[in-house]
Amino acid sequence: MPPQPIPAVQAHRYDWPMSAPAPSARRASSRGRIDKRQAILQAAFTVFAAQGYELTSVQEIAAEANVAKATVYSHLDDKEQLFRQTMATVAEAVLADSLAAVDRLRAVGDDLRAVWEDVADELVRVCCDERARALRSLAYAQVARFPDLIADVQGRTSVRLAEALADRIARLSLSGRIRPADPTCAAEQFLALLTGPIETRSRMGTREIPAEELLVVSRSAVDTFLRAYAADS
Amino acid sequence: MPPQPIPAVQAHRYDWPMSAPAPSARRASSRGRIDKRQAILQAAFTVFAAQGYELTSVQEIAAEANVAKATVYSHLDDKEQLFRQTMATVAEAVLADSLAAVDRLRAVGDDLRAVWEDVADELVRVCCDERARALRSLAYAQVARFPDLIADVQGRTSVRLAEALADRIARLSLSGRIRPADPTCAAEQFLALLTGPIETRSRMGTREIPAEELLVVSRSAVDTFLRAYAADS
Amino acid sequence: MPPQPIPAVQAHRYDWPMSAPAPSARRASSRGRIDKRQAILQAAFTVFAAQGYELTSVQEIAAEANVAKATVYSHLDDKEQLFRQTMATVAEAVLADSLAAVDRLRAVGDDLRAVWEDVADELVRVCCDERARALRSLAYAQVARFPDLIADVQGRTSVRLAEALADRIARLSLSGRIRPADPTCAAEQFLALLTGPIETRSRMGTREIPAEELLVVSRSAVDTFLRAYAADS
Amino acid sequence: MPPQPIPAVQAHRYDWPMSAPAPSARRASSRGRIDKRQAILQAAFTVFAAQGYELTSVQEIAAEANVAKATVYSHLDDKEQLFRQTMATVAEAVLADSLAAVDRLRAVGDDLRAVWEDVADELVRVCCDERARALRSLAYAQVARFPDLIADVQGRTSVRLAEALADRIARLSLSGRIRPADPTCAAEQFLALLTGPIETRSRMGTREIPAEELLVVSRSAVDTFLRAYAADS
C-alpha cells in the first residue's frame, strides 16, 4: 500500500511567466532546479487558492507539483515560507496587469468618459480574475496567522495601484480635465467604487457575477466618479 | 498538575447584549444554562477574533469561558456549529447598530450634508469597531472552509444595511433632496466609499487608523456622494 | 438545544417475566422503584444486544428506558454492574426455557427417536431465539473485559443444561434405552451436535438460517446421537 | 518526560511465518518497509488478543511494535483496517495448520480409528492453540461492530476446513470405510463434536484444560463419530 496517494486537486491551475534569466547564463542542472522550484510555487498557489492555507497539506502541494514531499522542503524552508513566496510571486504578477490597465490613462483623448470606462472595464476584469481574487482572499484569510503579510500584499498591489492611479489623476487635474482635488483620495475612491460593489455582489468570490451586472457596476462607478471629479466643462 | 493549563487569550473581550427573555419567564436553572451558553459564545468570539478559526482550539474557548471542554460540546454540537452560532449572533448585533445609524436619515433637516456626515461618522465608528472588523475578517477567512457562511453573514449585515440605506435614499429622492437615481446603486456606492478606503488603510485591521484620518475618509465619502447624488439646488 | 437527544435504538425489545414478589408485600412507591429498575435492565439488554457492550452508551440505555442518565446510575452502580445484572437476569430466563425442553425426556414412550427429535427441535428453537443468541454473543464478546462473566453465564446456562440432560440420559441408560456410557459426555456431545452446526451456519447470528436447514441439522444430530448411543435393540 | 509512556502489554506474542517473497525480488528499503508492516501486524494481534478490540489503543500497538503511533497509520489506514488485516493474516495461518491436520486422512491404513484419533488430536492442538482461540474470540466479539468480518474469518477457517474434511470423508465413503452419508454433514458434526466440548470446557479460553481432559474429549469425539459413520465391517 503506497503511503499517501493524495489525489490531484480539482482547481484552476495558475501559470505565470517568470522573469526568466538568459538560458545560457546558468547550467542546465541549475536551470532544472529553478524550474522545479517554479513548479512547486505554481502548484502551491493552485492548491492554496482552491482550499485555503490551513486545509492545504504540504503533501497535496507536492502531489500537484509531481514531487516528493521532502523535495518541497528542500526548496522552501517550511510551509510558511512556501506560502509567503507564493503570495509574493503572484502579487507581483497581478500588480503588473493592474498597472497596465491604469496606464491607459496616459493617453486621454477628447472623450474623458470613454477612457475612464475603458480603464474601469479593464480593472474589473483584473478584479474578477480568479488569480487576483484568490490572492486577496488568501491574504485576508491569514491576517490572524501572518499579520504582516497583508501589508506586504497590499503594498505590492492596492497601494501601488492607487499611487499609479493618483499619478494619472494629478496629471489630468493639471491639464484641467479633472477638478482640483486630492489625487490620492480620488484614486482611492475610484477603486473603492469599483471593487467594493464587486466584492459584495460576488460574496467574496463564492458567487459568479453576470457580465451585464459587472457592466452596471463599472459604468456606475465611472459615472459617480466623473460627477464628483470631472472638471466643470 | 492540571493536564491542560491553557493560558487565557490576550485579546479584546466582546460582550454583547442578548435579547433577554423576561426573567420570570424561565426557571433559574434554565436561566443558568442559557447564561453559560451565552458565556461560551462570547468566549468563542473573543478567541476566534484574536486567533482565527484554525488556530483556535476548543480547549482555549473553554478556558476563556471558564468551563470544561466537554461543556462546550454539550452546548454546541461541534467546532463548526460553535463558529456558525457565534458568527450569527455577532452579525445580528452588528446589524442592529448599523441600522440604528442609518435610521438617522429618517429625520433630515435643512442641512442635508450635516445629516449625511453624521451618518457617515456613525457608520465609520461601527466599521472600525473591533467587533465588526473581526466579524468580517473571520467570515472572509473561512470562505474556503464554509463557503455558505459568507452569504449568511453578508446577508445579515451588508445586504440588509444597504437595503435600509436604499430605502432612505429613495425617500430623499421622492422629497427632492437627492436626484433621481437607482437607490440601490447609490446606497451600495455610499457604503463602498466609506468602507473601501478604511479597509485598505487599516490593512484589514492590522493597523490603527488615526482619528483625523478617519474624519478625512468620512468627509470625503460624503462629499463625493453628495456631488454625485445631491439634487441640483 | 436539548443536550443529548439520543434516538431510540431500532431493535428487538426483550421483556421477560420477573419473579414478582407478592404485590401486597411492598409499598406502592417501592413497587414503582422496582418496576423502574426492571425497565432499565430490559432496556439495557435490548440496547446491549443490538449494539454490543462498547458501542452502547449509558445515555442510550437511559433513553430506551425513558429515564435520565443519572437515574440509571442511581439504580445500578456503574456500566459494568448494569451489564452483569442484565446478563444474569437474562441467563436465568434462558435457562428456564432450556430446562423445560429437556424435561420432555422425563416421559419417554415407545418411540425413542420421536422424543429426542422433539427435544432437539425445542432446543433448536431456544438456540435460535434472538434472546439466547444475544446472551451468548454478549458473553463471548466480553471475555477480554470481564473474564469471569463467561463462567457465570455458562454456569447458569450450558453447564446446568448439560447436567440436566445428563440426568435424563443416565435414567434412560438405566432403563436400557441408551447404551451404557458416560452420561455427561453424551449430553455434552448431543448439545455440541446441535449447537455447533447452528452457530457455524448462522455465522454467529449474522445470517438467518432457513427453517428446513434447521430441521436438517436437528434431525442429523439426533440421528448421529442415536446411532452412537441408542441401546442395541 | 515522554508524554505517553504506554507500558508493553503482558501477553503471548504471536509470530507467524509470512509467505516471504524471494529476498532478491525487492530492494532492501522496500524489504524494510515490509518487515515493519509485518511487525505492526504481529504486534496488533498480540495486543488485540490480550485485550480485545475496544480496550486496545493504537498507541499500545505502536508501543508493542516499537514504532510511533503515526507509523502505524502510515501502514494501515485506520484502526478498523488494522484489525481486519490482522485477522485476515492470522486466519490464513491458522487455516494452513488445520488443513495440514486434515491431510493426514489422505493416507488411511488398516486402522481407521488410529488415523481419526491422530487427526482429532492434531485438530485439538490447533483448536486449543492460543492463536486460534484468540482469532475466533476476536471475531465473535466484534460481530456487532463488523458484522461481515465473521463470515470472512469463518470462510477462511471453519468453512474451508469443513470442506476439506468433507472431501476426505467422501473418498473414505467411496472406498467403503465410511458408510454412505452426506459428507458435508458428517464433517460438520465431527468438528462440532471436537470443538464444542472444548469451547465449553475452556470457558471460551478463560480456563486451561488439562491434557488428559483434552484426550477424553478427542477420544470421545472419534468414538461417537465412528459409531455413527464407520461402515459396518
Place this chain on the structure above:
DNA sequence: AATGAATGAGCTTTCATTCAT
C-alpha cells in the same frame, strides 16, 4: 538533489461518572 519512511505534537470528539437542585 530527491525521496520513502518515520515521528512528535496536537486537536477534535466521546463518554462514564458525579453533583447540585
Place this chain on the structure above:
DNA sequence: AATGAATGAAAGCTCATTCAT
C-alpha cells in the same frame, strides 16, 4: 427519587517536519 448540567480522562487521527538512503 429523579434529573439537568458539568467534567476528567482518554482515544483516534492528521500533519509539518526530519533523516537515512
